[in-house]
Amino acid sequence: MHRFLTLLFALLFPIFLFGQNNFDPLLNELDKTVADYQLYSNKKEIEINQLKGLLKHTSTDLQKYAIYGKLFSEYKSYQSDSALIHARKSFQIAEKLNDIQKSNTARLNLASIMGTLGMYKEATDILTAIDINTTPNLKGYFFTVNSVVYGYMSDYAASLQEKEKYILLTKKYRDSSLNYYKPRSSAYIMAQSSTLLDAGKHDETLALLLNYFPTIAHNSNDRAVIAYIISQAYHQKKEPQQEKKWLTISAISDLQLAKKEYISLRSLAFIMYENGDIDRAYKYIKRSLEDALFCNARLRTYEISKMLPIINEAYQKQNETNRFQLVLFLLSASILSIFLLAVLFLLFKQMKKLSKAKQDLSLANTKLSELNTELNTFNEKLNDTNYTLTEANLLKEIYIGRYMDQCSDYIGKLDEYRRKLNVMATTGKMNDLISAVKSKQFIENELKEFHTTFDKTFLQLFPDFIEEFSALLIDDEAIQLKEGELLNTELRIFALIRLGIKDSAKISIFLRYSVSTIYNYRSQLKNKAAGPREEFEAKVMRIGTSLK
Template identity: 70%
Template structure:
C-alpha cells in the first residue's frame, strides 16, 4: 500500500507542479491586464464611437432600432446608466415600429438593465407587461431574463425567507428557459450546466461546458460566463486549484473586454485573501469596486462592500507588519552599516600598514637585487679566478712534466757529450776536442729543439692561439709564418705573456734575445692592434679561455 502511494505521489507531483506553474502564468497575465486598463478602455470607447457614428447616419426607424440595440449591448456590462438610455430609446423606437416582437425584446432589455441598476420592482413590473404568449420566439430570452433578475434579488435579499423565495423563482424560470433555447447553443448550455450544478451533477455540468469552451472566441462576452460556470462546478467538487484557474480565465476575459459588471475577479479576490496573498486580494477587490462604481452596478457594489472591509483590514495589518519589518530591517541595516564602517576603518588602517610593509619590502627587494647583482659579479670574478687558477694549475702540471722530460733528456745528452769529450781527450784528439769546445752547434741544435718543444706544447694547450691572436690585429696585419714554423718570435713572446711571463728580461733570457729586442717586438705588435694598445696584452690573456667567448 505504501509503495502504491509513493508511486502515486511520484506520478502526480510533476502534474501538480505544472498546474501550479500554469496558474501562476494566469495570475501574471491577469495582473498585466489589470495594470493596463487604458488600453482596453480605448478599444471599447473606439468600438462604441463607431456605433454612434453609424447611428448618426441611420435614416429609418428600423436602422435606428438595430443601432440602438448594438449600443445597448455595448454599454450593458460597461456603463449601466448609458445602457438604460439606449434601452429606453430602443423601447420608444419599437413602439413607433409597432412590431410586437421588437417591442417585447426592447422591454426585456429595459427590464434587464433596470435589474443591474437595482431597480428590481420596476424590472419585475415591466416583465408583467410583456405579452410573452404572442411572442413565442422570445420565451427563452424572457425566462432567462426573469431568472437573472430573481437571481439578483436572491443575492440582495436579507432574510432567509426572501432568499428561499427568490432562489426558487430563479430556478423555475431558468428551467423554463431550457424548453425554448435551441440545444447546443451558448444560452442552452449555460442554463443546462447551471441546472446540473444546482442538482449536484457537477461532472455533467463540466461535460457540457469544457468541450464547448474552446469554441468561444476571446471577443465573445460569453467566454467569461462559461469560465465562471466551470469554476463553480469545480468549487462544488472542492477542487480549489481548478476553481482558481477558471476564475482567473473568466476575470481576464471580463477585463480584456472592458466589462465593468462581473463576478469572477471579486470571487478570486476572496480566495486569494483566504490563501494569504493579501496584496493580490486587495488589488483585485479594489479594481472590482472601481469597475462596479463606474458601471453603477448596485448589486455588485453591495456585494463588494461586504468583502472590502475584511480584505482592507488584512491589507492594513499586512502593511503594518511590513512597516514594522521595514523599520526593523532599517535598524538592522543601520547597525550593520556602523559595523561595516568600523570594519572599513580597520581595513583602511590595515591596508595602510600593508602598503607600508609593501613599500619596505620593495626597498628590501631593491637592496636585495643590488646585493644579488654584486654577488653575481663577485661570483663571476670568483669563477674567473677559479678558472684561471685551474688553468694555471693545468699549465704548471703540463710544463712541470715537460720540464722534467726536458731535463732528463738534457742530462742524458750532457752525459753523452761528456763521454764524447772524454773520449777525445783520452785518445789524444786535442784538435777535435778544441773545435768541439769552441763550436756552438750543440747549443743551437738544443735551442732549436727546445723552442720546437715549447711551440708544440703551447699549441697543444692553445690550439686556436694563432687565429685568436690574429683576430686582435688589424685586418692587414695578420701573422705570417714561414714554411715548417709552428710559432715565430713575435708569437713566442706573446705566448709567454699568455702563460703569465710578462717581464721582458725573463722573456729575453728564455728566447736568448736582448731585452731591447723583446721590447721592440712587443711595441711593434701593439701598434698593429685593432683595439686600444693598453688593452692588447689583457686581451691576449683571454685567448683560449671562456672569458673570450
C-alpha cells in the first residue's frame, strides 16, 4: 500500500506543479485591467476627440486657450508628443493675449512635459526664464515643476556627483512648494508625504496618507500617485505584502485612467520577478514598455529597458520549463491512464467475484432466515408449553392448598354434624333427627360457601378475568353481576374452562347443574362473541396471559 501511494504521488506531482496558481483578488483585477488596456485607451481617445471637436466651433483665442489647456492635461500622461504640441499652442495664444498669468502657466506646462520627454536643457531654460514673482499664485506649481524636472535629471544622471546635486535641488524645490499650496490640498499632501518619506518617517507618512486616500475620487489622477507613495512607505518599513498591495492599487488606477507614463506597474513587475511569478512579471513589464513607447516617456523607457532583458530571459526559461512540465504531465497522464485501466480491469474481476459471493451469501441468508423462522415458531410453541406448564403448576399449588384446607374444614363440619345428630338420637328427639336428615339446608349452605371460595380463589389467580372476558363479547352483551356476586353461573363455567376443565359433564358435576344446562350456557355465550364463534373458548384460554 505504501509503495502504491508513493507511485501515485510521483505520477501526480507534475500535475500539481503545473496547476499552481495565485488567486489574489487585487492581482486578478489588475490582470483583467492589463488585458482590457485597449478599452481604456479607446475611452481616452473619445474624450480627447470630443475636446478637439470643440475647437472647430470656437472662435475666440480665450476659448482656444482653455481647450488647449484641457488637451494638454489629457495628453500629459497619455502621449507626451501631443501634450508638447498643445502646450506650445497654448503658449502661443497666451502670448497673443498678452496675459502674463496664462503665459507663465503655459511655460510651466511646457517645462513639465519637456521633463517627461527628456528635454531637460530646454525645460530648465524655460524655468529659468520665468519671473515667477509676476504671478505669485503659480509659485506652488513653479516649484513643483522644478522639483519634478530635477528629479528626472537625478534618475538619469551619469555620475554620482551630479545625481546628489539634482537630488538636493529636487528636495529644495519640493520643500519650497509647501509654502504655496493650501494645507490639505492634494498637491500639498503629495509634497508633504514625499518630504516625510525622504526623512525616513514612514509611519508619519502612512498616518497622513491612509486617512487621505479614501477621500480621493476613483477618476482622479492623484489616486495612483498617493497609492504609489504609500507603497514606498511600506517598502521602507520592510512590509513587502503591503508594498505589493498598494503598488497594485496604483497600477490599476493608472491603467484605468489610460495613463501611459507611470512607475507602479514596472515596479510591480520586478517584485513579481523576485517572487518567482515570471508570467505576471513578463506581462506587466511588456505592458509598461509598450505604454512608455506610446507615450514617448524616455526616462521610463530607459528604466524598463534595463529590466526587460532580465525578466525576458527568466520568462523564456520558464517557458522551457513549462514545456518540459507539459511533456512530463502528458507522460504522467498517459502512464496514469494505463495504470488506472489496469486497476479498473482488476477491479471489474474482483467485482464479479464479489457479486458471486454476494449471491451465495444471499442464498445462505435466505436459508438461515427460513431456519430462524422455524426456530422462532418452535420457540413460541415451547414458550407456550412452558407457560402452560408453569401456569398448571401454579394452579395445582394453589388449588392443592385450598383443597386441603377445604377437606379439613369439611371433616370438621361433618364431625360437628355427627355429634349434633348423635345428641338428637340419644335424647330421643326422633322427629328432629328425621327433619335434620331430610333437610337440604346443610348441603345448600356448604355448596354456596364452596362456590364463594372457588370465586375468591379464581379471581385471586385471574384478577382481570371479568373485564377481559367481557371484552370478548359484543358491547351490549357484557356480563352483569348482581350486588355481592363475585362470579355468576356463566362466569364460573368459563372460569372452569380457563382452568382446563372443558368437559361439560365434569362442569355439571362441579356446579350441580345438568349437562344440557351447561351446554346451553356455553352455546349462548359463544353466540354473543365479538369475534368468530369457534375461536371464543381459545381466546378465553389466553385470558391472564401475554398471548392475546
